[in-house]
């Protein structure tokens with residue numbers, strides 16, 4: 275699913291109005307109708323609804339919604355914030371439609387003195403500003419937002435919480451953003467919803483379709499996309515009758531050290547559960563028996579060191595190489611990594627301490643083979659790319675890094691972001707907080723190695739890998755819950771995740 279900027283959404287609205295064709299007021303009626311349907315199914319009447327309305331079309335949506343709710347016997351009070359003398363034509367038309375209704379109460383607010391008391395059982399509809407927000411809130415709208423945030427009422431934001439910018443909030447006044455319980459976004463999610471620091475404003479969010487023109491949605495370019503099952507499924511390569519294990523490639527995993535052999539086991543098992551033909555896991559000597567017992571399907575290559583990674587096997591047979599899970603940052607590992615990077619010609623997955631080594635020795639980036647994939651969490655990202663104060667800026671740095679170095683850079687988190695060398699950034703919606711547990715990143719590395727070995731191109735391997743990993747975690751959480759979920763559970767649910775993805 276494409277994610278557009280606020281400016282692009284306005285263009286798509288305008289295109290729809292011209293080409294569907296549909297009048298702007300009817301499009302607004304459609305948007306309000308979708309929100310109305312959502313509210314009546316989640317909060318059946320009779321309930322008290324207080325609708326706060328701003329000067330633009332977001333306010334227009336709120337006014338149309340108020341009429342619909344009043345019609346359905348909700349106790350509706352509408353508060354029109356007189357912030358400016360301007361009011362959009364559609365908002366004005368919807369205001370006219372309700373002015374003489376005796377089914378709702380309409381108030382004009384010129385100061386915070388007329389702010390109503392908000393009760394715990396009230397539904398507050400936030401229709402103050404939408405995608406037309408042009409600057410941080412001040413004066414009346416700021417005061418109203420603070421009062422809404424101070425209440426215990428259930429807050430439903432139309433399109434986007436008022437005060438939140440669709441993309442960049444690095445210079446915003448954070449006290450002037452509605453903290454919604456639910457955000458009902460029209461047609462598209464907003465980029466800002468995918469950043470962790472905005473979760474407290476956005477609450478639970480849903481996208482409600484309003485039938486914007488499919489042609490412009492298809493042709494309008496965007497750098498941001500949210501992965502969907504249909505899209506990920508379309509990337510899968512079918513298996514054929516006469517395929518054999520050579521068809522699905524031989525991967526090399528360099529993993530494990532003294533006390534961290536579990537990482538090698540998890541990544542190996544995940545790789546084998548994701549379709550790889552042959553797997554060799556290179557480990558320090560002490561891990562030999564552990565590996566052979568725990569993962570009989572994997573071949574093992576033994577390092578001369580008992581405890582760390584210091585060398586690697588002949589690379590000629592491998593279609594892809596992964597390095598990082600459970601290795602250490604010892605000097606000898608660094609030296610081995612320099613040699614490895616100089617020699618590898620196939621795509622690599624670089625994870626955990628392998629990222630930290632490159633972070634400490636940035637010159638190594640120049641040695642990376644084409645099609646490499648980095649899989650850092652935020653701390654590793656900062657060591658590799660640099661620090662930033664907010665997620666939007668970090669995302670810009672991430673896209674820039676991927677482009678500059680011609681590789682895929684995946685930033686792991688609740689919405690893992692995968693930035694590709696050509697500039698696109700995909701966000702992954704699968705996964706849950708149960709996956710914030712030791713070893714779940716090792717599982718991901720194993721999955722991606724497996725996909726690369728099977729011949730998927732780098733960014734596609736990263737996309738399928740992230741989606742499948744999260745999906746396995748989601749399916750596992752249904753049965754074991756989020757608290758008890760372990761990285762091994764994610765592996766155990768990979769078979770179900772594959773079946774679910776291919777359904």
Ligand SMILES: NC(=O)C1=CN([C@@H]2O[C@H](COP(=O)(O)OP(=O)(O)OC[C@H]3O[C@@H](n4cnc5c(N)ncnc54)[C@H](OP(=O)(O)O)[C@@H]3O)[C@@H](O)[C@H]2O)[C@@H](O)CC1
Nearest residue numbers: 287302305330331332403404405406407408409410411433
């Ligand atoms: N187009 C369509 O057909 C459809 C649109 N839809 C709905 O429309 C919404 C977008 O509508 P919109 O573009 O009118 O923007 P919206 O956010 O309501 O208000 C902008 C106004 O606020 C003002 N303003 C901005 N910031 C301010 C501030 N800090 N403090 C004070 N004022 C400020 C700004 O003034 P200006 O920046 O020009 O000074 C302007 O007057 C969208 O989110 C969706 O809900 C749906 O109905 C589907 C059909």
Ligand SMILES: Nc1ncnc2c1ncn2[C@@H]1O[C@H](COP(=O)(O)OP(=O)(O)O)[C@@H](O)[C@H]1O
Nearest residue numbers: 686687688705706707709710712713714715716
């Ligand atoms: N709240 C969450 N929602 C979705 N996925 C999550 C969440 N927390 C963690 N994950 C996923 O779990 C994995 C954790 O990886 P990482 O931090 O490297 O763990 P480890 O180092 O323990 O292996 C990542 O793929 C991340 O996207």
Ligand SMILES: [K+]
Nearest residue numbers: 400403434436
């Ligand atoms: K809003």
